Amino acid sequence: MPDPARPLRFPVHACLLALLLTLLLGEAAAEPLDAPPSSESPAAETGQGELGTSVMVPRLLPATAEQEEAPGAIIAAPEIGDATPEIGDATPDARELPQAPVEEIPTIAVTPPEPLEPPPLKPVEIMLDWYPGPQHAALLVAYHKGIYRRLGLEVTLSTPADPALPARLLAAGRIELAVSRQPLLHLLAGRGLPLVRVGTLVDLPLGGLLVRNGSDSESPFSLAGKRIGYSTEEARELLLPTLLRPHGVGVHELELVDINFGAVNEVVEQALDGIMTPQRLTLPRQLGDEGVGTRLLRLEEHGVPPHEGLILLANRDRIGGQRETLRRVLEALSEATAWLLEEPDAAWELLQEQEPALDTPANRDAWLPMLLRLSARPAALDLGNYQRFEEYLVAQGLAEHPTPAEKLALDLGAP
Known part of the structure; x- marks a missing residue:
């Protein structure tokens, strides 16, 4: 039995052996770990790694014939970087995938x-009832500013060869509208014209x-025996008689x-004593430019x-089929008149440019006085005015x- 008082002694060769084993074990631990199997390894080709070292992921692709024969076989998914097989690619060991229906894409018009x-x-x-003048401003402006066309109308403005012609053409159904005067309407309607x-x-x-x-013809009672000119039918049949009778x-x-x-020419050449005119705002200046001074007797x-x-x-007789057209004409005239009253200078410039014959000294003088007489609401009707005039003619x-x-x-505009 060893003596407890004596220290243990190990043989020298035993110590050397232990040191050699320690060195050998250290070198083995320092060697690098093996890399995971590459795609070229047999394990990668089969999709199976060593037990406990690989995760088995199903691959959602058709199996090959051999794989279908092997029960329980799992097809490995391709690793990242593999090319996904194209649908319809022909391979000897793969079935063709069913093609999805191709939706038609709407074409785009180029x-x-x-x-x-x-x-x-x-x-x-x-x-018109006369040559174009300031009194026709609303009709002319609606035409030259394109208001008629914007409202769906192809308007033609014409000038008669005789002041009595427009109303008769209208009664015969040859035109749609005629510019006239209220006294003439009373005269012709009384004769039965529609x-x-x-x-x-x-x-x-x-x-x-x-x-x-x-002249001594400065009042109606002194006109007897005088030479008086006239240009309209109502002047001869209505206005002169009503002026003279009292x-x-x-x-x-x-x-x-x-x-x-x-x-103008007739007054100068025939030395007329007076003239019954529907143009009392322009004719005095026209005669004055010819050296003939006049005095105006206002009918009213x-x-x-x-x-x-x-x-x-x-x-x-034709109103029934024209109401909508006539309403649009009046709408155009209302819009034109509003612009005329708001922009009289611009309106005159427009007429100067589009109707050069209007640019005369007499028309320039009459421009602003005429604007004051324009009807701001062409469709509006004072029926009593027509009734009173009829009663006066009967009286x-x-x-x-x-x-x-x-x-x-x-x-x-009435319902």
Whole structure:
């Protein structure tokens, strides 16, 4: 038994052996770990690693024939970087995948569609009562600013060869609208013509009697035996008789001269003593430029009732099929008149440019006075005005019985 007092002693060769084993074990621990199997290794080809070292991931691709024969076989998914097989690729060991139906993609037009054709414009002929002048400003502005066309109208403005022609063409159905005067409407309606007022261009009278300065014909009662010119039918049949009757003078006591449109020349060349005119705002200046001074006798100051100076007439028998068209005409005139009253200088410049014949000293002088007489609401109707004028004609013996006001004037804006 060893002596506990003596230290243990190990043989020298045993110590050396232990040291050698320690060195050998240290070198083995310092060697690097083996890398995971690459794609070229047999394990990668089969999709199976060593037990406990690989995760088995199902591959969602058809199995090969051999794999289908092996029960329980798992097909490994491709590693990152593998090319995904294209649908329809033919391989000797893979089935073709069913192709998904190809949806049709809507085509995109590369050129704009053809523009829609605008509706055809409604043709409308409006015949003036005289040569174009400031009194026709609303009609002209609506035409030159394109207001008619914007409202679907193809308007034609025409000038008659005779002042009596427009109303007769209208009664015959040859035109859609005629520019006229209220006294003429009363005269023609009393004769049975199917005419009716549908709009008003000028609210106040434009007619009057011009007499030469210095003559003794400065009042209606002194006109007997004088040479008086006239240009309109109502002047001869209505206005002169109503002007003369209160003074005891008959039309047969005058020498009447039909001057048509040639007022200035006829007054100068035939030395007329006076002229009954529907152009009392422009004719005095025109005669003055020719050296003929005149004095104006206003009809309303000598017993003739106030009346509308310029109106639009339609054929009463054809109103039923024209209401919408006529409303659009009046809408265009209302818009044109509003612009005229707001921009009188611009309106005059427009007419100067588009209607050069209007640019005369007489028309320039009459421009602003005429604007004050324009009807701001062309469709508006004062039916009492027409009734009072009829009653006056009956009282003067110029009509046997009054024509009902409802047959003379129509309010297209009324329901």
